[in-house]
Amino acid sequence: MVGASVFLKCENLQRGGAFKFRGAYTALSRLSAAQRAAGVLAYSSGNHAQAVALAARELGTSATIVMPLDAPASKMAATRGYGAEIVTYDRYAVDREELATGLAAERGLALIPPYDHPDVLAGQGTATMELIEDAGPFDALFVCLGGGGLLSGAILAARALSPGVRIHGVEPEAGDDGLQSWRAGRIVHIDVPRTIADGAQTQHLGRYPFAIIREGVDEILTVPDEALVDGMRLLATRLKLVVEPTGCLALAGALARREELAGQRVGVIVSGGNVDLDRFAALVSG
Numbered sequence: 001m002v003g004a005s006v007f008l009k010c011e012n013l014q015r016g017g018a019f020k021f022r023g024a025y026t027a028l029s030r031l032s033a034a035q036r037a038a039g040v041l042a043y044s045s046g047n048h049a050q051a052v053a054l055a056a057r058e059l060g061t062s063a064t065i066v067m068p069l070d071a072p073a074s075k076m077a078a079t080r081g082y083g084a085e086i087v088t089y090d091r092y093a094v095d096r097e098e099l100a101t102g103l104a105a106e107r108g109l110a111l112i113p114p115y116d117h118p119d120v121l122a123g124q125g126t127a128t129m130e131l132i133e134d135a136g137p138f139d140a141l142f143v144c145l146g147g148g149g150l151l152s153g154a155i156l157a158a159r160a161l162s163p164g165v166r167i168h169g170v171e172p173e174a175g176d177d178g179l180q181s182w183r184a185g186r187i188v189h190i191d192v193p194r195t196i197a198d199g200a201q202t203q204h205l206g207r208y209p210f211a212i213i214r215e216g217v218d219e220i221l222t223v224p225d226e227a228l229v230d231g232m233r234l235l236a237t238r239l240k241l242v243v244e245p246t247g248c249l250a251l252a253g254a255l256a257r258r259e260e261l262a263g264q265r266v267g268v269i270v271s272g273g274n275v276d277l278d279r280f281a282a283l284v285s286g
């Protein structure tokens with residue numbers, strides 16, 4: 001289809017259903033014994049919550065997760081199922097960061113951010129490290145972009161293990177803050193973007209990721225939501241993979257650049273597969 005050899009890193013098959021376990025586990029494993037005894041806190045309505053909950057259980061510490069009252073029941077259940085305590089809040093009335101920071105200080109918990117942290121982005125980089133160890137080196141690498149943890153980790157790994165690879169970050173068309181930031185040379189903030197890629201609905205890049213992305217990425221491109229649905233259909237029918245909309249960003253980016261990829265070796269990170277079956281069915285049949 002692309003006229004190239006395309007290798008997918010299938011993080012939809014990762015524990016917790018997304019690459020986020022890598023960053024969470026790396027960050028938690030580097031806490032001091034005292035911090036681990038006290039426990040950790042994260043705020044997320046998505047994959048980072050489940051990842052921190054699971055990593056905490058694996059490492060014998062406790063996790064408190066701050067989630068909006070109206071978070072999907074399946075995500076709350078999964079997070080609780082990993083043994084985390086969930087603190088809910090009204091997203092229309094309460095500032096999440098203030099609540100989380102206050103709670104962490106009050107209870108003496110280490111705050112684990114979803115992307116703006118050196119250990120988190122280093123952990124996310126292991127997805128690319130493994131892909132290159134298994135299948136690389138590559139001519140081109142496609143990685144989705146939300147807050148920038150996955151992409152900045154990918155840049156660090158790829159620059160070390162596959163020098164000369166062209167690295168493409170891929171964002172939803174409606175949420176092109178990464179592209180704007182890269183062009184402007186500073187972090188640009190946007191309103192919450194309307195896109196089905198809920199894992200990339202970030203309003204701005206993190207400071208640590210941006211410092212790496214700014215120098216290390218070769219292109220940031222955007223793809224429309226329809227291309228994500230096409231990707232979900234393609235991955236389901238041809239590869240028998242269930243992938244969430246955000247997880248299809250990188251593949252959609254590679255397909256958009258197919259002409260220039262002819263004859264090359266291409267790596268694509270499929271970032272996650274957490275999507276309710278009803279939503280999956282509605283999207284692929286719509």
Ligand SMILES: *Cc1c(COP(=O)(O)O)cnc(C)c1O
Nearest residue numbers: 047146147148149150199271272
């Ligand atoms: C978090 C997430 C992303 C975005 O990752 P960042 O590190 O925030 O750029 C992409 N896909 C999935 C499935 C995610 O959970």
